[in-house]
Amino acid sequence: MKAAYILNGTVEVGDLPDPVPGKGHALVRTRSCGLCASEAHFLHAGQNVIDLSKQFGGPYAALDQSRPFVPGHEYVGEVIDYGPGSKRPVKPGRKVTSVPIMRQSGSHSVIGFNNDCPGGFGEYMLLDEDMLIEVPSGLDDDLAAMTEPLAVGLEHARRGIPTKEDCALVIGCGAIGLGVIAGLKLMGIAPIVAADYHEDRRAQAIAMGADIAVDPRTLSPYAPIPDLGNRQPNLVYECAGVPGLLQQIIQSVAFGARIVMGGYCMEADSLFVFAAQNKRLTVHFAGGEEAQDMELALRSIADGRVDVLPWIGARIGLSGVGSALAEMSGPLAPVRTVVDPRRL
Structure with missing residues (x-):
């Protein structure tokens, strides 16, 4: 698959192996993904984040910066298939988002911050089928990607x-x-x-x-x-x-x-x-979001109670990820830039 990935603190764009779903995994084709400041941290202080997780406990302790990892945890995608023996809660072809956590196969990983759980800056992701939240078919992809933030x-x-x-x-x-x-x-x-x-x-x-x-x-x-x-x-x-x-x-x-x-x-x-x-x-x-927060966020965006459209600035392809991450901390930067990994 095509992906924007981080390797040794640098953003690269290229081909990586397609993820293969196992039991409990949904294979999802990414449609839109927001850029978060947490991804920018890994460009200038990634090892510090990893070391702090090792010292105090945290979800980034297993991340190896010398191997590529695909960021992106604010995503919406289309279900393609499931791994063998999965419950298959959402039909293929439907759009989904999720809490960006993988708990299947005995692991507990943050999607987008694990070498084996690629995030939304790649064409494909593996999501935990127990975490899937179906997105209304008529909801704009970029708006749906604002569910997690x-x-x-x-x-x-x-x-x-x-x-x-x-x-x-x-x-x-x-x-x-x-x-x-x-x-x-x-x-x-x-x-x-x-x-x-x-x-x-x-x-x-x-x-x-x-x-x-x-x-x-x-x-x-x-x-x-x-x-x-x-x-x-x-x-x-x-x-x-x-x-x-x-x-x-x-x-x-x-x-x-x-x-x-x-x-x-x-x-x-x-x-x-x-x-x-x-x-x-x-x-x-305060910590990260829970399922109840994701569900309320998605409903509130879909029914118009919360207007997140002003959050969204540029829509970019994979080749724009590096520069967008470098520029996102400025006062004039949009609240969110969104990535369409189907575009270079």
């Missing part, structure tokens, strides 16, 4: 156990932060405050459902906000993954606040427990 935000939103009495603050309005805003909006939580340095992302936060979006350089998002009747956020979602930000939040929030850590920080960080204890703060550490 939206689901991450939905998981983070509910991890904070929000109530109608909360005033929520979302720090960082990339895909995760926008997904959190969407999740809070679906739960009827208001007001929602968004904070981001970039004007375009603040505008997207408002479009996603935030009541107000602030530039932290001009207005503290932690203080009482005049435009909200001086209400002060008491439920803070950290969606930036920046070292030192947790301590800043701890120092800035009011007594009894709750904090959800959703940003993916891979650097050592420090905090003063003393400060958090004196304020009786609660910190939740």
